[in-house]
Amino acid sequence: MEKFVVHTGIVVPLDRENVDTDAIIPKQFLKSIKRTGFGPNLFDEWRYLDHGEPGQNCSKRPLNPDFVLNQPPYQDASILLARQNFGCGSSREHAPWALQQYGFRAIIAPCFADIFFNNCLKNGLLPIVLCSSDIQQLFYETAAFKGFQLTINLEQQQVRTLDGTNIFEFDIAPFRKYCLLNGFDDISLTLRYSDRIRQFEINRLARQPWLVNQPVS
Numbered sequence: 001m002e003k004f005v006v007h008t009g010i011v012v013p014l015d016r017e018n019v020d021t022d023a024i025i026p027k028q029f030l031k032s033i034k035r036t037g038f039g040p041n042l043f044d045e046w047r048y049l050d051h052g053e054p055g056q057n058c059s060k061r062p063l064n065p066d067f068v069l070n071q072p073p074y075q076d077a078s079i080l081l082a083r084q085n086f087g088c089g090s091s092r093e094h095a096p097w098a099l100q101q102y103g104f105r106a107i108i109a110p111c112f113a114d115i116f117f118n119n120c121l122k123n124g125l126l127p128i129v130l131c132s133s134d135i136q137q138l139f140y141e142t143a144a145f146k147g148f149q150l151t152i153n154l155e156q157q158q159v160r161t162l163d164g165t166n167i168f169e170f171d172i173a174p175f176r177k178y179c180l181l182n183g184f185d186d187i188s189l190t191l192r193y194s195d196r197i198r199q200f201e202i203n204r205l206a207r208q209p210w211l212v213n214q215p216v217s
Helices: 027-031 094-102 114-122 132-144 174-182 186-191 194-207
Strands: 006-013 079-081 106-109 126-129 149-153 158-161 167-169
Touching: 006 106, 006 132, 027 094, 079 132, 094 114, 106 132, 114 126, 114 174, 186 194
Parallel strands: 006 079, 079 106, 106 126
Antiparallel strands: 006 149, 149 158, 158 167
């Protein structure tokens, strides 16, 4: 998992409440057993004018010019500004995968659906909760300045405008902050104890040698 320490990027405003995971990555794309390739289908029903199916060449599909991600300069955005209850609906982990594989590193909203929030943290995508007034101020900023950028400093738990005039502080659980700063997903956390796990298996088989090469029933 990629570390998250400090990130500066263009902010794209998604001015919709209750954006659910089926809007983030529609259900037909969940057929894939891989964890990659979901970025082109992020917000598929909003980004394109035709119906999307797995395996399509998205570069040849007609884009919806009214959808914000298709408008310059937002194609290069890496910070998503959203409204309340972002990520509601089904608990599909494909939603943070699609957002991350599109190029987003962080999402800023007044509140998130719980399962989506935790899935983001486990996959290296930083969900930031700010109060509604701060969110509204950021929406005003993005409307006033095309290509508006923010810097997110996870160590300091701050979101800053580039000129430093506005600083917004956010909370994050210490354990999740530690994981993001170090790039640890659940597997990486477990592998830190690989020597102890290996020694446990050696000791277990020494005590119970009949378990070696036994077929699984």
